[in-house]
Amino acid sequence: ASSTIVQGEKRINSELWHACAGPLVSLPPVGSQVVYFPQGHSEQVAVSTQKEADIHIPNYPNLRPHLICTLENVTLHADLETDDVYAQMVLIPTQDPEKETMLLPDVVVQNKQPTEYFCKTLTASDTSTHGGFSIPRRAAEKVFPTLDYTQQPPAQELVARDLHDQDWHFRHIYRGQPRRHLLTTGWSIFISAKRLQAGDAVLFIRDDKGQLLLGIRRANRLQTIMPSSVLSSDSMHIGILAAASHAAQTSSRFTIFYNPRQSPSEFVIPSAKYQKAVYSTQITVGMRFRMMFETEESTVRRYMGTVTGIGDLDPVRWPNSHWRSLKVGWDESTAGERQRRVSLWEIEPLTTPFLICPPPIVLRSKRARGIHAGEDEDLETLMKKS
Amino acid sequence: ASSTIVQGEKRINSELWHACAGPLVSLPPVGSQVVYFPQGHSEQVAVSTQKEADIHIPNYPNLRPHLICTLENVTLHADLETDDVYAQMVLIPTQDPEKETMLLPDVVVQNKQPTEYFCKTLTASDTSTHGGFSIPRRAAEKVFPTLDYTQQPPAQELVARDLHDQDWHFRHIYRGQPRRHLLTTGWSIFISAKRLQAGDAVLFIRDDKGQLLLGIRRANRLQTIMPSSVLSSDSMHIGILAAASHAAQTSSRFTIFYNPRQSPSEFVIPSAKYQKAVYSTQITVGMRFRMMFETEESTVRRYMGTVTGIGDLDPVRWPNSHWRSLKVGWDESTAGERQRRVSLWEIEPLTTPFLICPPPIVLRSKRARGIHAGEDEDLETLMKKS
DNA sequence: CTGTGGGCAACGTGCCGACAA
């Protein structure tokens, strides 16, 4: 359903927001119990400001590495300049920390990726001033209104609405030899207004009312770095801790921003997911696991890895934290970008005995084949979490 | 002198920075003693985020409304997107708060406005794609290299360097009937790259080595508002207080950003200026004063006002603070934009007895004449501060 | 099926002096 969330007078379309955020991003439902990690919040700020939390940050002895909270409200937003999506969450720390031990029912967090949508990474031709946008055939047929093919050439005007409720007009035409779908008039205005470059991606959605929506996902995330001319990174890191600490001590609400495409990991996790990961699974060094990542085509893919160590990421400031408490190694050599430390709830342990240590030769041969087409599905059927 | 301040590998030209910051902005010298006001810092963040400091912000009982600090370092910066100038200051709270009572020698803070410079607000023609930039005659003759007027038409290529050390090339030509100075080729590239609009201002400087520098001052400051998708404004306000409080208690350095064109008032003041204002002058309700403001032509102008009240701006959270402790009224009816609360060190009290209450009729007649050309100079000669 | 490039027309950009405020 195309649910929308009120933000002042504006509503950001939830489907569109999630499409821009990507398939791995899911927000806990309003009213549910969540776990908030100041460490993860700091990591997000560190990425934005390009500065790690410094040493000389004060201790907040009463601030635990995770806070059980009620998610009082979530509002969806998009940066006016870059269209980057982010979510504002209002959290209320739970008064009774004993509740933590209570095992909560598993909340079904539906992944809100829309069905009638497509996403295309822009080519040099798409972004050049020389021409328009080449629509992949399947995409056009699935998402755009059907053309009247009796016309010569078949063409129509499309209107698509972006995250800021701004309408963009495009001429959609089916022509060329061989025939193809193109966006011509209006496309270059859109490209230059959004400052899109080859490598960035656009996505189109047809919602349940037939309204077209469009969003963008920039490739070069480094460009999005904030000026940081407002507050020093030190003060930001301190602000995160002080705000959380104060909220925890007074059981009062506090507000955070979650930037799904900037943040290395989610730092507001459904309580049930956290507890299941922490209390239900025994993780040991040497254990094999899978973990989901987003591919360049904005689909999900699982990578295999092995737990190589268990221990605190920051033993001094954050002892006994589950945040990134696992050191891991990845099977594939292209693991340069992947985190060397992950949290329990991010991984899917392979508990099925005969899969714990697959023969390396098999893995290597599969890697040599290139894309692991069948592998994931095989494991999928074999592995069923309780 | 064209002093520069090192920032990593980059140096921002100090003269250019000050020209962009405006005539009223002066930074205390490195190593000097200053007074830092968390309240003022919060105000700057409030402007940036368009959100005031909320009620439910924790108390920092040990944090006083002003901190005596040593200014350990100042670095000049400019926003990469907007070219907005800002300064990073590293402050170290003074260990012994008793030092405060010690009267310091008056530090001469030279106003670093360059002499060989001009600033022009862009017209519709200047920013249109239809043409170039019309240089005011005086400006061209003062700042640009002299043209060879024997050529027909006289023309030359100018190279001007911006705050990011990027060079911009312009064709400077003297033509038209009547003759005038113009920038043609290269101008529109500059306009679109900096996204300048009519109402924004550009400024050119010739430094002592003959090098041309150029900067911009945007009119629409609302546009510069930061996305704030990084940290909630609450956390920012808390971060300011927590950082200052921690630094004060541990006598350790902390870092702040000062945005001269965003901040309503300076919140890092030379200690001598503060003490002189607080201890040397007796301010009373009804007292007349003058205060400097920047005009649209980026020159200084003094406005007259009367003290209408003295008291805490925020009696609950910041009792006994001198920050904006004066309520004031302004003589001129165009006072809509001017603060209704100012701090002691911002004003110049008129202590000369016969000027305390000038006949209103005289004032009115002067106002009716329009611009107060001579008034300020008359007062200048009459009033000499100790 | 779709990315790139050549061809070509239409439009916008940008340089010029003529006015007039």
Added chain:
DNA sequence: TTGTCGGCACGTTGCCCACAG
């Protein structure tokens, strides 16, 4: 003195198809 305009040339934009990967 300088802001805006009409005139005009030239360069870019943008629509078309032909190829080829």
